[in-house]
Amino acid sequence: xxxxxxxxxxVGVSGGIAAYKAVGVIRAFVQDGHEVxxxxxxxxYEFVGKATLEAISRQPVFDSLYDDVSxxxxxxxxxxxxxxxxxxxxxxxxxxxxxxxxxxLLGNAVLARRGPLVVAPAMHTEMWTNAATVHNISVLRTRxxxxxxxxxxxxxxxxxGVGRMAEVxxxxxxxxxxxxxxxxxxxxxRILITGGGTREYxxxxxxxxxxSSGRQAVALAxxxxxxxxxxxxxxxxxxVDVPSGISVTRVESAExxxxxxxxxxxxxxxxxMAAAVADYRAKQVSDNKxxxxxxxxxxxxxxxxxxxxxxxxARHSRCLAIGFAAETTSDDDELIALARQKAAAKGAAxxxxxxxxxxxxxxxxxxxxxxxxxxxxxxxxxxxxxxxxAQGILDAIVQLRG
Ligand code: CTP
Numbered sequence: 001x002x003x004x005x006x007x008x009x010x011v012g013v014s015g016g017i018a019a020y021k022a023v024g025v026i027r028a029f030v031q032d033g034h035e036v037x038x039x040x041x042x043x044x045y046e047f048v049g050k051a052t053l054e055a056i057s058r059q060p061v062f063d064s065l066y067d068d069v070s071x072x073x074x075x076x077x078x079x080x081x082x083x084x085x086x087x088x089x090x091x092x093x094x095x096x097x098x099x100x101x102x103x104x105l106l107g108n109a110v111l112a113r114r115g116p117l118v119v120a121p122a123m124h125t126e127m128w129t130n131a132a133t134v135h136n137i138s139v140l141r142t143r144x145x146x147x148x149x150x151x152x153x154x155x156x157x158x159x160x161g162v163g164r165m166a167e168v169x170x171x172x173x174x175x176x177x178x179x180x181x182x183x184x185x186x187x188x189x190r191i192l193i194t195g196g197g198t199r200e201y202x203x204x205x206x207x208x209x210x211x212s213s214g215r216q217a218v219a220l221a222x223x224x225x226x227x228x229x230x231x232x233x234x235x236x237x238x239x240v241d242v243p244s245g246i247s248v249t250r251v252e253s254a255e256x257x258x259x260x261x262x263x264x265x266x267x268x269x270x271x272x273m274a275a276a277v278a279d280y281r282a283k284q285v286s287d288n289k290x291x292x293x294x295x296x297x298x299x300x301x302x303x304x305x306x307x308x309x310x311x312x313x314a315r316h317s318r319c320l321a322i323g324f325a326a327e328t329t330s331d332d333d334e335l336i337a338l339a340r341q342k343a344a345a346k347g348a349a350x351x352x353x354x355x356x357x358x359x360x361x362x363x364x365x366x367x368x369x370x371x372x373x374x375x376x377x378x379x380x381x382x383x384x385x386x387x388x389x390a391q392g393i394l395d396a397i398v399q400l401r402g
Contacts, residue, residue, distance in 0.1 A: 007034040007179060010081040010113075012106040013053065015043025017156045018088035018122035018165035023048060025087045025120075026056045028172045037077060039063065039106045041093070065105050074105055078113035082226060083179045086110075087148075088122035088165045091133050097145070098136040114245060115226045116178040116387055120148040120171045125161030142240070144219060144387055148174045177388045179226055185398050187228030192268040192319070193221050194261065194275035194309075196236035198254045202301060203286040212276035214238025216324075216354075216367055219390035220272055221246050227394060232268070234260045236275050254278050254306040261309050265317040270397060272322045273310040274352075281306055314347035320400060322393075323348045326356045332370075339372035349374055349400055352393055371396040 009029055013022045022044075029036045038053045040063045053061045065074055078084060086093060086106070093106075097119070102108045110117060119140065127133055128150060141147055148166040155163055165171075195217020199207040218240050221231045225246065233248045234257060242248045249264075251257045254277045265271065280303035290299075314321035325342045329335050339353035355368045368383040371393060379399055382392025 007082040010084045012086040013044040014041045014093040016088045016090045019047035024168040074108035075112040078109035083115045085118045087120040089119045091127045094136045118146045122165035128163045184228040189229045191229045191270045193272045194234045196238035197276040200278045200281040203290045210276045217274035219386040223390040271319045311346040340376040343374040
């Protein structure tokens with residue numbers, strides 16, 4: 001495993017009383033050897049002085065869209081950051097982020113960023129629990145933004161409740177987890193990722209599909225890119241967008257996905273089959289819409305097996321082939337045994353065994369995985385936000401590449 005590299009971080013400070021605590025966050029990053037560029041929103045200076053932020057970050061603080069315009073700073077800051085961290089994020093900042101607004105330098109840097117966004121909200125309990133804020137937080141989470149939830153305790157006035165900005169160590173830990181501490185350990189590695197679900201049409205309007213959202217695959221793509229990999233993505237049907245800047249091939253059926261994977265295999269070092277590929281398709285696809293009248297009351301659909309993309313890639317290419325296995329078992333030993341069997345059956349280098357259930361795995365924001373090598377060795381475990389889980393999976397890939 002390579003040594004941790006120093007990160008380039010943008011820390012956005014917005015205008016709330018917790019802005020004084022941002023100083024602690026900046027200090028922690030600097031002490032860990034990272035380069036911190038502070039961006040203050042106009043109201044941040046109501047709570048913390050520019051001189052303090054500059055002294056602690058050891059860099060000039062930027063706050064205006066219109067300084068040094070020739071350097072296109074509003075785009076460059078976000079593009080070059082390994083992560084953007086907003087601490088504190090006020091209710092107003094959350095609303096602005098949700099709407100994708102760019103009224104100031106921070107808003108622009110967020111929109112132009114390539115790495116993860118970590119947000120530490122701080123506000124009064126009533127504002128945090130207000131339906132508008134709850135909605136904004138949920139939208140941001142859906143987009144993969146890492147929210148470091150506020151803590152409960154005394155607030156600015158006499159009152160006490162949830163809303164205090166999370167402790168410095170929690171914000172720092174969330175940032176390192178989001179970025180991955182081994183930042184450029186995938187530099188130059190060509191990773192092909194499939195994500196989302198396939199659709200197997202029965203007729204022009206009906207299909208057999210699945211609930212895969214594509215979130216874990218997108219998180220893998222984002223994390224791999226931050227760690228220096230060249231990422232190409234083959235997308236089935238997904239609830240989320242592939243981040244701009246990642247080359248995407250769109251497919252519908254398992255057969256099309258197979259073709260797209262084959263076309264890229266020779267120029268890839270690693271294949272991650274995170275897509276939920278249908279094991280079967282209709283033996284015959286009707287050109288016309290199937291009619292209830294003709295089908296009767298208990299119709300049956302004849303299915304035929306799809307080729308196994310992962311097995312094919314594992315056997316016929318030099319790619320390190322990584323698969324997923326969605327399992328409902330809660331028994332750990334059984335989960336690992338199933339993953340091992342699947343890796344052997346498909347010839348995969350490793351299987352990411354994915355616990356699925358009502359609140360876990362497919363279609364949800366969180367995941368819980370055990371990564372098992374073909375020889376049954378446990379390479380790692382990760383649970384939580386899909387970006388965090390993605391880092392764990394990439395750690396295992398780095399380990400396998402040796
Ligand atoms: N996969 C594939 N080609 C297929 C089917 C699946 O490449 N035609 C890949 C998936 O992308 C995933 C892994 O194989 O990486 C999942 O294997 P699969 O046998 O489909 O497992 P489950 O979907 O978990 O199904 P089951 O346990 O029911 O066999």
